[in-house]
Amino acid sequence: MDFNLSDDRRMLKESLSRFLQDRYGFETRNEIAGSEEGFSRELWAQMAELGLIGAMLPEEVGGFGGEGFDIMTVMEELGRAIVVEPVLPTAVLGAGILADAGSETQRSLLESVIAGERLLAFAHGEPESRYSLSEVRCRAEKTGNGWFLSGQKAVVLNGDTADKIIVSARTSGADDAESGLTLFLIDADAKGLSGRGYATVDGGRAAEITLDSVEVSDEDMVGTVGEAFPVIERAVGRGILAACAEALGAMETAKDMTLEYLQTRKQFGAPLGKFQVLQHRMVEMCLEIEQARSATILAAGRMNEDRAAREAALSAAKNLVGRTARLVAEESIQMHGGIGMTWEYALPHFAKRLTMIDHLFGDADHHLERFAALSQAS
Amino acid sequence: MDMNFTPEEVIFRNEARSFLADRLPDALAAKVKGGKRLGKADYELWHDRLKKRGWLAWHWPAEHGGTGWTPIEKHIFEEECVAAGAPRVVPFGLNMLGPVLIKFGSDEQRSHYLPRILNGDDWWCQGYSEPGSGSDLASLKTKAVRDGDHYVVNGQKTWTTLGHFADWIFCLVRTDSDCKPQEGISFLLIDMKTPGITVQPIITLDGEHEVNEVFFEDVRVPVGNLVGEENKGWTYAKYLLTYERTGIAGVAFAKSGLAHLKQVASRQMKGGKPLAQDPLFATRVAQVEIDLMAMETFNLRIVSAAQHGGVPGVESSMLKIKGTEIRQEITDLLRRALGPYAAPFVPEALDAGYNEPPIGPDEANPVASQYFNMRKVSIYGGSNEIQKNIVAKMMLGL
Ligand SMILES: Cc1cc2nc3c(=O)[nH]c(=O)nc-3n(C[C@H](O)[C@H](O)[C@H](O)COP(=O)(O)OP(=O)(O)OC[C@H]3O[C@@H](n4cnc5c(N)ncnc54)[C@H](O)[C@@H]3O)c2cc1C
Numbered sequence: 001m002d003f004n005l006s007d008d009r010r011m012l013k014e015s016l017s018r019f020l021q022d023r024y025g026f027e028t029r030n031e032i033a034g035s036e037e038g039f040s041r042e043l044w045a046q047m048a049e050l051g052l053i054g055a056m057l058p059e060e061v062g063g064f065g066g067e068g069f070d071i072m073t074v075m076e077e078l079g080r081a082i083v084v085e086p087v088l089p090t091a092v093l094g095a096g097i098l099a100d101a102g103s104e105t106q107r108s109l110l111e112s113v114i115a116g117e118r119l120l121a122f123a124h125g126e127p128e129s130r131y132s133l134s135e136v137r138c139r140a141e142k143t144g145n146g147w148f149l150s151g152q153k154a155v156v157l158n159g160d161t162a163d164k165i166i167v168s169a170r171t172s173g174a175d176d177a178e179s180g181l182t183l184f185l186i187d188a189d190a191k192g193l194s195g196r197g198y199a200t201v202d203g204g205r206a207a208e209i210t211l212d213s214v215e216v217s218d219e220d221m222v223g224t225v226g227e228a229f230p231v232i233e234r235a236v237g238r239g240i241l242a243a244c245a246e247a248l249g250a251m252e253t254a255k256d257m258t259l260e261y262l263q264t265r266k267q268f269g270a271p272l273g274k275f276q277v278l279q280h281r282m283v284e285m286c287l288e289i290e291q292a293r294s295a296t297i298l299a300a301g302r303m304n305e306d307r308a309a310r311e312a313a314l315s316a317a318k319n320l321v322g323r324t325a326r327l328v329a330e331e332s333i334q335m336h337g338g339i340g341m342t343w344e345y346a347l348p349h350f351a352k353r354l355t356m357i358d359h360l361f362g363d364a365d366h367h368l369e370r371f372a373a374l375s376q377a378s
Numbered sequence: 379m380d381m382n383f384t385p386e387e388v389i390f391r392n393e394a395r396s397f398l399a400d401r402l403p404d405a406l407a408a409k410v411k412g413g414k415r416l417g418k419a420d421y422e423l424w425h426d427r428l429k430k431r432g433w434l435a436w437h438w439p440a441e442h443g444g445t446g447w448t449p450i451e452k453h454i455f456e457e458e459c460v461a462a463g464a465p466r467v468v469p470f471g472l473n474m475l476g477p478v479l480i481k482f483g484s485d486e487q488r489s490h491y492l493p494r495i496l497n498g499d500d501w502w503c504q505g506y507s508e509p510g511s512g513s514d515l516a517s518l519k520t521k522a523v524r525d526g527d528h529y530v531v532n533g534q535k536t537w538t539t540l541g542h543f544a545d546w547i548f549c550l551v552r553t554d555s556d557c558k559p560q561e562g563i564s565f566l567l568i569d570m571k572t573p574g575i576t577v578q579p580i581i582t583l584d585g586e587h588e589v590n591e592v593f594f595e596d597v598r599v600p601v602g603n604l605v606g607e608e609n610k611g612w613t614y615a616k617y618l619l620t621y622e623r624t625g626i627a628g629v630a631f632a633k634s635g636l637a638h639l640k641q642v643a644s645r646q647m648k649g650g651k652p653l654a655q656d657p658l659f660a661t662r663v664a665q666v667e668i669d670l671m672a673m674e675t676f677n678l679r680i681v682s683a684a685q686h687g688g689v690p691g692v693e694s695s696m697l698k699i700k701g702t703e704i705r706q707e708i709t710d711l712l713r714r715a716l717g718p719y720a721a722p723f724v725p726e727a728l729d730a731g732y733n734e735p736p737i738g739p740d741e742a743n744p745v746a747s748q749y750f751n752m753r754k755v756s757i758y759g760g761s762n763e764i765q766k767n768i769v770a771k772m773m774l775g776l
Contacts, residue, residue, distance in 0.1 A: 127719075130648050130649075130717040132649060135650075154718060154719070154738065155719065155722070155738075175650075176649070196737070198722050198723070199722075199723045200722060201720070201721055201722070201746040201750075202721070206722065266510075267511075267517075268513070268517075269514075275763075277766075278763070326710075330706075333757075334753070334756055334757065334761075334762075337512050337513070337757055337761065338507070338754075338757055341583050341750075341753060341757070342582060343583055344581065348583035349583070351583070351750075352583065352746075355713075355746070355749070355750075356720070356746070359713075359718055359720050359721055360718075365658050365659070365662070
């Protein structure tokens, strides 16, 4: 057994960490988050050059990683600086799906994605689907040698800046059936597709997407008709792992900032850190972060195992990370006092990202229920 | 033991209800209930309606234009106001400074300031905290040095809520440094228009402007603006803090928050059914409701004791802790109830005039901001850690 990172991953981690320290200070981050597109194309290109996107994709499609631990390594570093560039939608979700289930032509697009020249989004959730992966009301109707897509997609991460969007649609079955789902790769400027972009609470961007008889061909289909559910579940699984790892990085920073604050801020003639009640609360935070880290490592290690083992570990990690992220967000604000509530200060932005990660791919309760269901089934 | 209101109290409650039905504008209640942003004019309108009915100054005796209400009447009225969606009464002049002037001010101060507070001529803000003095308030450094008929004030206050609306600020200032910190503090009333005062906004994590920094540079304040005696300010401040703390338990706010949460949960869908019927979510809501029911009874026990002449002491600290924990838990569940739609951040939509279609359900827009904003209640008014220190010392003798 060896829990150390391989040399390649360690080097990637270090170069990414150096890059973010040099180029991605908190003020820069907030400026970028507040800009029109909500991310920096210049920094995106540099991140691609560092190999960040390629690291999260397998060799067959031009990447040099794609394992659970690659995703974990990259995302944790990004979380430490709460990077807002569209890594999750483009590299983890979009590119991950094409690598997993795309046709030759579709996979060949990944070269430009890895080079940072093309942005992707994954439009799956709908206004009423909440965290369910199988509830899809968006419909694809067969025409001669193509399809017409109609429906609504909700809170599509970076849906307003992606060049191509992978959309899930129902080709058969009831509204919540796992079978009968199909994925399509669509140009963002396709006729009939409209989006309404907006900022998110955690400094990111998302969009509501409406599909009004968007015409696509059979070649635009990703994978097999009606059998997209396992592809979607695997993609969301990688998303969950990425979100957990990102949260770990953000929790580490929030914890470090709080620790430093307790060591420097004085009240009643002593640093706050001298008050035992606050010491214990810091310890509690550290303990829970270690638990969350362990659960995430377990999930990363199980990414290639069979469905039951993999999904149980992912739900366990997302549940633990959800609970811990809330604890860290709330406690680090509380221990900072008033300063922890100010926009100008970095900490609350970490707290906001940590909180909103719970709203991605299912919250702590969703995964608690899912874990219970998965263990009953096995 | 009798846990019911007396017939007179029930009559009073009905009067309060019909007043609210009559005089609280629907549009204003809709703003409050919808979590929209309130402006100064909204508060002024509501203050004015309360004043015309003689119901603005709950904490003042009748001889000063107050309601002279008993603790139970105050409790009933607050509950009815919050349930109806009335804006809160801005507390600084009415609930904080007013009682201090009534108890410790001079006749001149009372006859000058109290009517102006009632009429809405002066808006007040509270200048206690400083960058270096939060929980350890007694260490405050803003200095007032006597110079003839004036004090000359230098220093900085921070976290000043609604300071940008205020005409006046009541401040704790240091008038003596050669003694125990608590013994060198004075309570000073300062006109915000005096030269040398600068107000700068602090934007909070939800992107809102509610608090400010206030800088004082050689600000000349007439000695007549000193409340009570020099160096006795700490006593007055502590008296005022007890008023601040009872309000902070916020039973009425918790109850209306819970009612809102239940409505939202009945509209949000999970797996084709309302979230309210989801066994796990329903138990989360039930848990906080159980806590709230007990806290409400706890609060009534304290209110009733006060009715019979008791003075709430550590109980207000305990209520503050429980009350804020419950309110925070409710906003947390509200955010979770909205699922992915808690994420959009559209601050423009908090303005009542915003008329674009909402993103997701209309009720989703304010929830994340409210959740983050609500972190403040365990920080201000004496943080929950400080309240626990008080309970440990005063009640347990530790
Ligand atoms: C939204 C908002 C509005 C406010 N409005 C006003 C206002 O209008 N006027 C005004 O004067 N002030 C106002 N305040 C200030 C408020 O009263 C202070 O924030 C509060 O007193 C805490 O002080 P601090 O922020 O400096 O935190 P600190 O005192 O630095 O405390 C930081 C952390 O350490 C903990 N801590 C400190 N001492 C101890 C101890 N001995 N044992 C254990 N834990 C300890 C605290 O509980 C807290 O968790 C406001 C604050 C906020 C956030």
